[in-house]
Amino acid sequence: MKNYSFRKFINDIHLWLGIGSGIIIFIICLSGTILVFQEEIEEIFAEDVVLNGQDLPLKSLTNLKNSISEAGLGQLSSITIPSGKEGFYEARIKTSPEDRRGTSFLVNPHTAEVLAQPESAASEFMFSMFKLHRWLLLDSSIGRPIVGIATIIFMILSVSGLILWFPRKWRWRNFKQGFKIKTKANWKRINHDLHNTLGFYALLLIIIMGLTGLCWSFEWYREAAGAVIGTKVFNRGGGVEFDPEPVSEENIASLDRIYAIIHEEFNYEGEVSIGLPGEDSPVYNIRKYDESAFSPVISNKLVLDQSGKVLQKDIFSDKPLNVQIASLIKPIHLGEIYGTFSKILYFIACLIATSLPVTGTIIWINKLRKKSSKKKSAKKLRREKVAA
Secondary structure (H helix, E strand, O other): OOOOOOHHHHHHHHHHHHHHHHHHHHHHHHHHHHHHHHHHHHHHOOOOOOOOOOOOOOOOOOHHHHHHHHHOOOOOEEEEEEEEHHOOOOEEEEEEOOOOEEEEEEEEEOOOOEEEEOOOHHHHHHHHHHHHHHHOOOOOHHHHHHHHHHHHHHHHHHHHHHHHHEEEEOOHHHHHHHOOOOOOHHHHHHHHHHHHHHHHHHHHHHHHHHHHHHHOHHHHHHHHHHEEEEOOOOOOOOOOOOOOOOOOOHHOOOOHHHHHHHHHOOOOOOOOEEEOOOOOOOOOOEEEEEEEEOOOOOEEEEEEEEOOOOEEEEOOHHHOOOHHHOOHHHHHHHHOOOOOHHHHHHHHHHHHHHHHHHHHHHHHHHHHHHHHHHHHHHHHHHHHHHHH
């Protein structure tokens, strides 16, 4: 026990936690790697839909709304208009009382034709990857805590791995070895460098993904994270409920007037999503994204009554920093925070994270073989001494 150092203790924690959780961590990271580009993969395998009539002028939003109603598909709950009004509009329609979130349809803004969202051959596979990543394909009440515990273990492995990455002697010559992979060495050394060096480079993103991912696994963690940040995480029910004064028929603003007010309040280019008044809410709930903003997932919000009167204007940049961080937990975890650039970084980091249980297990097996070989050599030497 005298020779049992702190480094040896950290090494044992890293080893045995890694062996015990390796398969689950591998599955979580592999599925997460695939899910980084979920939208892009589904789009590649989706049926092609041609936007006809582009030589025709754009129809008014009121006209489109009437055409959707005449199609008899159900109640229109929201409509999303792309930046510059180029391309299909997206309409979310409640096709039945059970369809609470609504079904997504495409609307041709030139012809008012309403089309079903194109099916993707990859959708079922990607949904399986989602369930594998979140619940290991088990019942959510069972799989969610297992994934959460594995994520906590992975965080411990990341911290202990960083401690082990530092050389025993703090000299620049020793540090340099941890920054590169010695490709001309034997395969065992290359495997060790892949585990040690790549793990170091991906460490920051792995920790970010782990810390944010735990918000979906444990309610206690989500509440604790909210307490640390200073505001509630996933504050879905925290919106203000509006009960505006009734608006007479002649004062009800058209959808085109509502759209004009949105541009008056948010005078920049970007995608607009308009939630229409209905049984759940008597007001317009609007989001507008700024295509020139540093992040494509950031939006400003606007609430209007049916006459077009502004009831609430919510500017993202005006929010306190802690509220901004809490609202960005999901895009930070998914790698969407900086669009394609951050997705590429997350994909590489997830790929490295997927490889760590594999390279780590190989290192452990090699050490076992080395110990076994030493024991055999020691026994052989003792026999030779006895025979002599």
